[in-house]
Amino acid sequence: MKKEKLKIGAALGTGAIIGGLLGVLFAPKKGSETREQIKMSFINLKDKLMNVDEESIKRHIEKKLDCIDVELAKLEIIDSYKKATKQAKKVVKQINKLIDYTKKKGMSEFEDLILDLKDKAAEISEEILTNLDN
Numbered sequence: 001m002k003k004e005k006l007k008i009g010a011a012l013g014t015g016a017i018i019g020g021l022l023g024v025l026f027a028p029k030k031g032s033e034t035r036e037q038i039k040m041s042f043i044n045l046k047d048k049l050m051n052v053d054e055e056s057i058k059r060h061i062e063k064k065l066d067c068i069d070v071e072l073a074k075l076e077i078i079d080s081y082k083k084a085t086k087q088a089k090k091v092v093k094q095i096n097k098l099i100d101y102t103k104k105k106g107m108s109e110f111e112d113l114i115l116d117l118k119d120k121a122a123e124i125s126e127e128i129l130t131n132l133d134n
Helices: 002-025 031-049 055-077 081-104 108-133
Strands: none
Touching: 031 055, 031 108, 055 081, 055 108, 081 108
């Protein structure tokens, strides 16, 4: 029973990511617009962090956001499809860890902002992978 739930959860998560990536293929936005939206997502998250009272939680989330930002920047300069795919998965994994952390800490107010960031990161990843694939 537990294995079935894990399989279903993994399938749903994979489906959501693939759906987001496919949506990007048909999105009329430029990559520069998506990158600007990612920047705004980071700004919104950091603004939201200003209201968090517990310093250790604040520092942990800021550290994770900085790591995600660095990994996204690395993704933009990779010129190999295989390496870019691996890097994109790394970015999604770090965002998922941040989502898990905020859920664990009972900070549901961050969830929508982080999911928005995840969508934008998927868009950037797909754009880069599409350009490398051509």
